[in-house]
Amino acid sequence: MGQLEAKVIAVTGAGGGMGKKVVENLLAEGATVVALDINTESLSSIENENIRVKAINLLDENSIQQTFKEIFNEYNKLDGLVNIAGIAQSAKPITEVELSEWHKIMDINATAIFLTSREAVRYMKEAKNGSIINIGSVSVTRPRPGLQSYVASKGAVEAFSKALALEAAPFNIRVNVVHPGPADTQMLGQFSSQQAGEVELNKDIFAESVPLGRLINPADISATVTHLLTDGAQIITGAVIHVDGGRSI
């Protein structure tokens, strides 16, 4: 029997490198997964009767409200929310960053987490049960030059998560942050200012920045996310967990 049998869990960014692996892990542990992403193409290869895939733009407040209403109407509960969706920033000096770019990064990386968490908490409060996991970034602890907007958005994720953890604790809702180190997904190359072709080289540079000597895999992230959703983690809240091979040291 899986560790997440009978649990209903919503995952944003489900179609991405980390998201898809998290979805697969949760399904393998017996959960019912509502997989949310603006681009759901990669999820079509998952064959499992317990997955519901929904295309959604997390910048759209109404769609988010409607989606969580539908989830609750169908399952009458929501045990977990994993906020994975995010976008990178192409590294550049602050003097070259348009205000619109700052807003876009803040909206997807931080505001969307506020919106999905607000709807999830509405339902979790009644059940006096819930686990929310927000994906941040090791760059909050160890910033890189030129990523000021991205780092600020992920700093907001950490601060928001701690504040919500305290606020929601009386309702037995747990809120935790996972900060991945440089991870082997298509996003990694997007942090570079360089053009395509240098991605492989950058992969080596990123891997060398990790004391354990390799990039983080989606499987590393999904293992920690899965644990935080299980009853084994029922006393863990407000935690900031680095899954980064020591990069934050």
Ligand SMILES: NC(=O)c1ccc[n+]([C@@H]2O[C@H](COP(=O)([O-])OP(=O)(O)OC[C@H]3O[C@@H](n4cnc5c(N)ncnc54)[C@H](O)[C@@H]3O)[C@@H](O)[C@H]2O)c1
């Ligand atoms: N890859 C890394 O090196 C790294 C390191 C630290 C943190 N992170 C964080 O991990 C998370 C997952 O990253 P990943 O590497 O899997 O990247 P990814 O690009 O593969 O996945 C991100 C997903 O978010 C979705 N998304 C973006 N904007 C959206 C929107 N408006 N509405 C709905 N969905 C939207 C994308 O479609 C994509 O599927 C992100 O929050 C990222 O910031 C990544």
